[in-house]
C-alpha cells in the first residue's frame with residue numbers, strides 16, 4: 001500500500017513543476033531565435049547584436065503555454081509590431097491575461113495650467129513680488 005505524499009513532498013513537487021514551466025517559458029525564446037531568421041515577421045526589420053532584445057516571440061494563438069517544439073505557434077515580432085498585434089487581438093474582444101498592458105488613461109488634471117494660474121494668483125497677493133509687468 002502506498003502512503004499519500006506528505007504536504008511537504010507535495011509542495012516540493014509543485015515547486016519543481018513551477019520551475020520547470022519557468023525554464024520552458026524562458027527557453028522558448030532561445031528556441032524560436034534558433035528556428036527563425038532574426039527578422040520581424042510583420043515589418044521585416046532585421047535584428048542582430050544588442051538590438052536582438054527588441055525581437056520577441058509572439059504566440060500565434062496567444063497561449064503562452066502552447067509551445068510546440070516545431071515552432072508552429074511562434075512568430076518573431078519586434079516589440080512595436082508585437083504591441084500592435086496584441087492591440088488588434090484585444091480590440092477583437094480577446095483579453096490576453098498574460099500581459100497587463102494598461103494604457104495611461106486621461107489624466108484627472110486635464111489642464112496643469114489651471115493649477116499654475118491659481119499659484120500665480122496666490123503670488124499676486126504678496127506685495128512687492130513680481131511687479132515688473134506694471135506699466
Ligand SMILES: [Zn+2]
Pocket residue numbers: 040041042043044045077078079080081082
Ligand atoms: Zn516589426
Ligand SMILES: [Zn+2]
Pocket residue numbers: 057058059062082085086
Ligand atoms: Zn504576443
